[in-house]
Amino acid sequence: MKRRDFMKSTPASAIGLGAVARLLTTDAFGKEAATMSSAPMHSEGSFWPDGARLAVSISMQFEAGAQPERGAESPFPPLEPKYPDLPAQTWYAYGVKEGIPRLLDLWDRKKIKVTSHMVGQAVDRNPQLAKEIVERGHEAAGHGQTWAPQYSMSREEEKASYQASVDSIEKATGKRPVGFNAFWMRGTPNTLEILQELGFIYHIDDSYCFSGK
Numbered sequence: 001m002k003r004r005d006f007m008k009s010t011p012a013s014a015i016g017l018g019a020v021a022r023l024l025t026t027d028a029f030g031k032e033a034a035t036m037s038s039a040p041m042h043s044e045g046s047f048w049p050d051g052a053r054l055a056v057s058i059s060m061q062f063e064a065g066a067q068p069e070r071g072a073e074s075p076f077p078p079l080e081p082k083y084p085d086l087p088a089q090t091w092y093a094y095g096v097k098e099g100i101p102r103l104l105d106l107w108d109r110k111k112i113k114v115t116s117h118m119v120g121q122a123v124d125r126n127p128q129l130a131k132e133i134v135e136r137g138h139e140a141a142g143h144g145q146t147w148a149p150q151y152s153m154s155r156e157e158e159k160a161s162y163q164a165s166v167d168s169i170e171k172a173t174g175k176r177p178v179g180f181n182a183f184w185m186r187g188t189p190n191t192l193e194i195l196q197e198l199g200f201i202y203h204i205d206d207s208y209c210f211s212g213k
Contacts (some may be wrong), residue, residue: 012148032107059113059181060103062130064095066121066147069104075175096126104136117181120145120161128173134173141165142200154173155190162198179204 048055067089074088107114116133118140119189123130134140144165153161162180170176178201182191187203195203 022066052082058112059141060100060114060116060133061143062100062116062118062133063122063143063147064092064099066119067092070149072147091159096122096129100129100133104133104138107138110137115141115179117141117143118165118177119143119147120165121147123168124147130169130172131174134175139179140169140173140176140177141174142179143181144168144183147183149186150191151183151188153185155188155194158188158190158192159198162194162200166198178202185187 001085015149046052069084069089072085072088072092073092074085076085076087076091077084079088079150096207106112116130116138118130120142130140142162142165145168148161150158150161178199180195180200180203180205185204192203
């Protein structure tokens with residue numbers, strides 16, 4: 001059977017598209033994302049709104065500006081950590097000054113609303129850009145306060161990072177984030193409990209979504 005025929009004749013829930021469903025991050029599908037964990041994997045009828053057979057989520061990372069002065073990944077060859085990586089810093093600056101603004105124009109042209117996972121420190125350094133993202137109708141979601149990986153933190157450090165991220169985003173945009181995406185999608189055994197304590201209603205990674213209600 002050809003792939004296209006298979007897609008047409010097989011329910012999405014039966015062909016392993018749960019991971020796609022779990023990637024819903026936008027306000028428009030907030031209810032579906034929140035109820036995903038309790039929905040049966042095999043059901044009759046349409047699961048997605050308007051009878052859609054496939055859900056596609058588009059997100060936009062807002063991380064540039066929070067990168068470390070040394071050691072941040074970039075397209076350039078690695079440099080000894082004792083030297084500041086100036087080309088890499090310029091590359092990240094382009095993301096803030098040109099990359100995200102151009103993407104915002106693209107989303108407008110295509111009438112697409114996205115979720116922007118924002119690192120708090122990047123927001124602190126570029127508050128007007130964060131504000132513009134929200135003013136254009138996109139969702140601001142938490143993504144930690146710095147580039148430090150959450151999985152290396154104590155529970156207290158992890159919670160403080162998430163709260164600082166909330167404060168930075170809310171100060172710049174006027175909106176309190178309700179969704180979260182951990183560093184490289186790698187949380188800790190405490191992540192979901194901490195997010196619920198802070199009022200988040202969903203966390204996105206490649207394996208789970210929860211409702212904080």
